Amino acid sequence: MFVAPDGRKVTAAAEKAAIEETVDALGQGAQVAGVADPAEPRHPQIRAAFAPDTPLRGRYDHPVCAQEFLDGLWKIGGAGHQVGGHPYSVQDPVEIEVAQAVLDGQVSLDDPRLSDEAGGWSLLAQFDSEACADMMWGDAGALYWLIRPRDLAERRFDRAMFTWQCS
Structure with missing residues (x-):
């Protein structure tokens, strides 16, 4: 998680440069499979629509x-x-995240199989943290269930995948 000093935005030039430098440095770790710039529009459907031949970690002009x-x-x-x-x-x-789990974590972010697999999943349900209901997933996180459209049509909810994220 990146936080800018008071009164400044993480998207400001200086902060963005610091974030990019940090992301690049983290990617050099010996046991790091991959990192991605948190501000890069890399959702599988966005990338497929606007830059279909760009790998998940690749930047594109759009x-x-x-x-x-x-x-x-x-x-x-x-x-x-x-x-x-x-x-x-x-x-x-x-x-x-779901695609990495399906592929047993054996593919890098540069592998086109990961992008193809990620594009095959749709949101089934999402539940965010909500203090008034005493639901807190990690540090203000969310729970996600994803399913392939074919499995949803066949009501094969046993094939849904779960993941969660927190800040």
Whole structure:
């Protein structure tokens, strides 16, 4: 989690540069499988629509990567609880986490199989932390259940995958 000093935005040039430097340094760790810039629009469906040939860690030139767009995303509040729709990920896209689990963690973020697998999952349900209901998942996190559309159509809920994230 990255936090800017009071009165400054994590998307400001100096903070963004510091975040990119940190992300690059973390990626050099001997036991690190992969890292991604937290501000990079890398949701599998966004990448498939705007930069289909770009690997998950690759950068691409498109308005969804523009600073104004990214600043706007930071202003959107959490999604809350929902059934279906698009997940509001606390960290990396939850579809990537599920895809990594399905592929036994044996693929890097650069492997096209990971992107293909991630694109095959849809949100079944999401439950966010909610203090008034005494539901706190980690540090203000969320629970996610994802399912392949084919399995949903066949009502094969036993094939759904679970993951959770917290800040």
